[in-house]
Amino acid sequence: MAILSLQNVSKDYLTDGQCVRALREVTLEVSCGDFLALVGRSGCGKSTLLNLAGAMDFPTSGEVLVNGVATSSLNDAGLTRLRREKVGFIFQSFQLLHTLTVCENVELPWLLAGKPAGRAAARDRLAWVELEELEDRYPHQLSGGQMQRVAIARALIHAPSILLADEPTGNLDTETGNNILLLLQRVTREHNTATILATHSLEAAALATGVVRMRDGKIEEIVR
């Protein structure tokens, strides 16, 4: 069964009184173990699709099902719970909290969920990304690649079913970016997550098990 299913989903935004259709009748199914690359120009709707897939927003029409649960049937608290349990986010700018150490950053979603101290789980995730020796450092003491690894470890703390990465290599040099992509690929394989990657990178597309080409809010082509 698909862990993530978008069924004829459209999303409109109001910008300065004007209605902008960011997604048009998109249908997509993603299963555990899939490593999908979303490609397309800026403004084609990649981020909007990721937001809907990550239960950060509601579709204007159509249905988004995460693990069989329709997101539009949930209120804000319900979406939050769903996100905590099922989804991990990775951002282009890493988005680490500079006031927390590496280990504390990884542990953060665990603590936000009200679970008891997740230090052991955080160390475990850091080991997955091979950064266990840097647990007491602060983000400003890390390189870009290291910061992104920490962000990946953080996204994995809940052992999510879905991993969403928005341009994860956008702020990295080529070699570092490739290493990150390989890491994401390994994580997807080893932990059977469904990974969706919004990217401009051809290398990412080459590593993916499927490529979803988007244009003007529509899916032009899905190549698996």
Added chain:
Amino acid sequence: MGHFILFYRLLIRPLFKEPVRAFLTVLSVALGVAVVLAIDLAGTAATGSFRSSMDTLAGDHDLEIVATGGVPEAVVGSVVSLPYAIHASPRIEDFAVLPEKKQTLPLIGLDLVAEASSYANRLQGAPPAGSENYLEHLGKSSIWIGESTGYKPGDRLELLINDHSKKYIVRGIYPDAHGNEGAIVMDIAEAQEALTRYGRVDRILLKVLPSSTLEEWQQRLRSALPLGVDVRPQGAGTNENRRMLASFRWNLRLLSYISLIVGAFLIYNTISVSVVRRRPEIGIVRALGASRKSVLAAFVGEAATFGFAGALIAVPLGRLMATGAVKLMGATVDALYVSSRPGVIELSVSSVLLAFAVGIGVAVVSAYSPAREASLVSPVEAMARGRREFDVRVQKRRDLMLAVALGTAAAASSRAPALGGKPVFGYLAVILLIAASALAMPAFVALVTSCASKLLGSLLGVEALLASRSLDASLRRTSVLVGALSTAIAMMTSVGIMVGSFRQTVTLWMNDELPADLYLRPAGSRSADRHPTISLELADKIAGLPGVAWVDRVRVYEISYGGMPATLASVDLKVMRPYKQSDLLSGRPIEQVLANLRDSNSVIVSEPFAYKHNVKIGNSVLLLLGEKQGSFRIVDVYYDYSSERGNILMDRNTLLQYLPDPAPSNIAVYVAADAQLETVRAEIGQATAGYRVLMTSNRDLRKEAIKVFDRTFAITYALEAVAVLVAVMGVVGALLALVIDRRREFSVLRFLGAAKGQVRKLILVEAGLLGILANCAGVALGLAMSLVLIFVINKQSFGWTIRFHWPVAILLGAISLVYVATVGAGIYPANVAVGLNPLEVVHEE
């Protein structure tokens, strides 16, 4: 012009995008300036433009002849018979109460016969002018009264004078604007009869020729007049009172500046935030050719804009606040210093200009340091992408060393003596303490937040961990905010401790100073300088009642000593008083010292008197009493908190030798051991029928005294409240700025699974932490300031010894209220944080 357009677009226009925060900053400045302006205006009206009520209808004379207990009438004859062209106007001056209006007015007796030509036109009230000969009404219970009282010619009214009431007829009214006051005027003979003050007048006003200087005239006249009589420039009494009120006014001014200091902190914070946010823009404009000076000028200009806008609001607000302030100040002046009616509040051009100068000046000075930092920003560094947010490195260690140095300087300053009678070094010590606290704040905040963050996290959850880390990460901002709030709390704490200590000292002092069972005084409101008398036969009647062990007849006179008003009092030392402890500075048993006073030219003086006039045990004071001059040896100094004027106390028999009027100002009644208090009280009530006297029990008198005490500090409480309000508004503004600057962080938290309530909790915990930090720092600073207030400023201003006392319950209550307000200040910023759309903030498409 181009610079001005750029200034508007880059610095002013963005302020409209954060209207709430900008408004809070402007309002902080406005409140600080308004308070300063209000105290200044009210002070001028209540004290600075103080004019003795007794100068009503005084006209323009050169000199006045005065004497304690009154000038003998014969002196008038002596003066006019001198071979000089001197015009002499004798006056009787006292107070009368209008019972129906519960109003006390000056009562002035003028020689309406000898000076008919001077007064006829001024006092004529009945139309048509000149048709009535006012001399026909003399001696027929006739009075003339000021227009502002609202009475008309022909009205009948009752006057309470001393302990008697009598009905009078209004014969005319006089205009009492422009320097005169609503007073009751009667012929001098009628006034002497009403006051039973035969053979004496209170003042003789003199008009002399300009052929000699006033000093020469004074010398000439002194040589021709009895020893006990003084000749001085007219209005000297007013000047003496103004000097006495100066300390009171200065202390209030200092308190009003605290709000301004709190506002200054907030301006500093606002401009610092502005500089941090605009670093990339600063880099861009510098790269495009802007000079360092223009960057400095831009941020100083931003601060000046806040100052200007704040002053615009402050002027009408300050004028409004002055109306309330003058009432509060007037009540204090009346209770502790001198009868007065506050003058008109005048918002002059100079006051308005002062408000703008203060508002803009404080804002510019506060903003200079962050503005200078902005001008030093290197364009390349500022525009570099991918760097983490810049936060000016705080020199914690250096600032802490400076704080220690300033604290030491404050301690040294507090030991310096008064300068010109003003506790200048005491004020300096307070300012140094505030500065030291501000400099020590970064180290304090860093220490507490770094030590406590893990503990907070485990106690209150991850939100508390994030909150404390965030405060530590933006250390400069946090320190300034905590500095502002703690300064306001310190003011509240220090004044609270000072007032609490003073209250406790007065309460304990009253235990011994009010040993009698019942007290009687003439009816009418109290004032520090009004001492109406009770008929001697009434005092004798009460003394003869069964159940009355003895009666102490206390007589009080207002005198002038060393150019300052003072009080001379006599007590009946044959009366055996029970004293529990010594209230004398020497610590000697009071019975022993009072025995020394009996029937001798010895006196004891109050602590304020000894301090003001720099006298001590063994010194002598020369007093002009009646027609004589007497030298009196000071045998001890006693604690006295009844007024700030300074008292001299002697035996009744001694005073009667100089001033033979035996009528007492008040009576203390000691009930016999085998008598019931209520029975005696009832008997006295019957004995006083027909007299207008008030009888109060010991307990009620103390309660009343404490009520008066509390009322006199109402204005200081109001000033504290404003300072705290300014600081709490600053917390709202600063938290709003933090929320906006950390919106990316809050959005990421939402992505990571934080619920809206958790984001709200984070902000509220930050507000709570700020409150705790500020409370701790504020109480510590407040304690240090209270020591300076009690042992230096108060002592050097008024001469009182106050025993330190912790008003724990009041302080706890006040601090808790401020804490709740601080957490409450986080509600609006928390709602803003929760309302942010994470999608808009985080994604970078």
